[in-house]
Amino acid sequence: MASDAVKEFTDANFDSEVLKSDSAVLVDFWAPWCGPCRQIAPMIDELAEENPGVSIGKVNIDENPGVAQKFGINSIPTLLLFKNGEVSESFVGIRPKAALQEAISSV
Numbered sequence: 001m002a003s004d005a006v007k008e009f010t011d012a013n014f015d016s017e018v019l020k021s022d023s024a025v026l027v028d029f030w031a032p033w034c035g036p037c038r039q040i041a042p043m044i045d046e047l048a049e050e051n052p053g054v055s056i057g058k059v060n061i062d063e064n065p066g067v068a069q070k071f072g073i074n075s076i077p078t079l080l081l082f083k084n085g086e087v088s089e090s091f092v093g094i095r096p097k098a099a100l101q102e103a104i105s106s107v
């Protein structure tokens with residue numbers, strides 16, 4: 001991951017880092033072999049840098065299948081925006097940065 005602002009979420013830390021977070025959390029479900037996932041990675045880095053009050057991170061679905069299965073991730077990239085431990089918005093595939101920023105700003 002290019003940016004220190006982007007966190008790594010795992011099966012082990014997902015509950016504490018995402019579901020129990022006091023702030024909004026944007027989670028990028030991805031895999032290293034996924035071309036579109038690599039394509040949006042710089043945008044995820046930018047969103048993390050530009051939104052310090054929001055926790056933004058990634059879940060490698062190959063290494064953390066439990067979280068991916070729990071949330072029914074069938075296609076990647078999938079981005080889920082959590083607020084108070086609940087999914088408030090979901091995005092599948094490549095989405096414009098402005099759409100993601102609008103969702104982040106609304107929580």
